[in-house]
Amino acid sequence: MRLSVAIDGPAGAGKSTIAKIVAKEFNLMYINTGAMYRAVTLKAIENNISPDNIEALCTIIEDMEMHFENDELYLNGININDQITLPNISQEVSAYASIGEVRIRLVNMQRTMSLKYDVIMDGRDIGTVVLKDAAYKFFLTATPEERANRRYEELRNKDIEVNYNQILKEIIRRDYADSHREIDPLKKAEDAIEIDTTGLSINGVVEKICSYIKSHKNI
Ligand code: C5P
Numbered sequence: 001m002r003l004s005v006a007i008d009g010p011a012g013a014g015k016s017t018i019a020k021i022v023a024k025e026f027n028l029m030y031i032n033t034g035a036m037y038r039a040v041t042l043k044a045i046e047n048n049i050s051p052d053n054i055e056a057l058c059t060i061i062e063d064m065e066m067h068f069e070n071d072e073l074y075l076n077g078i079n080i081n082d083q084i085t086l087p088n089i090s091q092e093v094s095a096y097a098s099i100g101e102v103r104i105r106l107v108n109m110q111r112t113m114s115l116k117y118d119v120i121m122d123g124r125d126i127g128t129v130v131l132k133d134a135a136y137k138f139f140l141t142a143t144p145e146e147r148a149n150r151r152y153e154e155l156r157n158k159d160i161e162v163n164y165n166q167i168l169k170e171i172i173r174r175d176y177a178d179s180h181r182e183i184d185p186l187k188k189a190e191d192a193i194e195i196d197t198t199g200l201s202i203n204g205v206v207e208k209i210c211s212y213i214k215s216h217k218n219i
Contacts, residue, residue, distance in 0.1 A: 009140035012147030033123035038084035127189030137192035
């Protein structure tokens with residue numbers, strides 16, 4: 001059986017930074033499922049498709065080939081990482097990610113990837129839905145203020161003009177939308193290990209995850 005590691009948690013909890021380092025340590029493919037929902041949002045906006053036009057959304061997804069190389073998402077052969085992390089995509093993505101027909105399709109793609117590779121996957125429903133049988137499940141949290149601060153620094157480092165209060169408001173709004181939607185809401189799996197990353201360094205969190213995996217290697 002293939003090795004799978006699931007990491008869930010709200011926006012800005014440090015999932016992707018940490019998952020990339022753990023991926024290197026155990027030679028896993030890193031699958032950023034949020035990037036896949038962002039890709040659908042990008043294509044929908046480009047084609048003027050609103051979240052209630054489910055038929056059109058399903059049609060565009062059919063033409064989307066997604067894969068990961070060096071931790072980054074390629075859509076139909078093109079690296080779209082910079083476009084999907086822009087604030088306008090963050091604002092719209094929850095609306096598209098709440099649609100059952102969209103989720104079914106992306107969850108299928110994610111499960112197919114997990115059958116082909118040993119993976120570490122991060123998102124909102126990995127431990128509860130996508131990789132229910134994953135041997136290792138983690139749920140990362142941090143206060144909204146700390147998460148907003150991390151996003152602020154990340155965007156500033158990319159020279160993107162941002163306002164801290166706006167990011168905080170946006171993070172709180174997105175947490176609410178993601179944890180209150182009807183289908184596959186953001187939720188800790190019962191068997192996931194919760195790590196509050198507030199005040200912890202990246203290395204501190206990586207260390208906790210890696211030592212847990214190493215000490216339970218026979219799972
Ligand atoms: O992880 P990231 O913040 O990039 O995810 C963007 C959005 O995609 C989330 O706010 C959520 O609405 C959606 N998402 C999801 N299920 C996942 C991953 C992301 O609904 N597994």
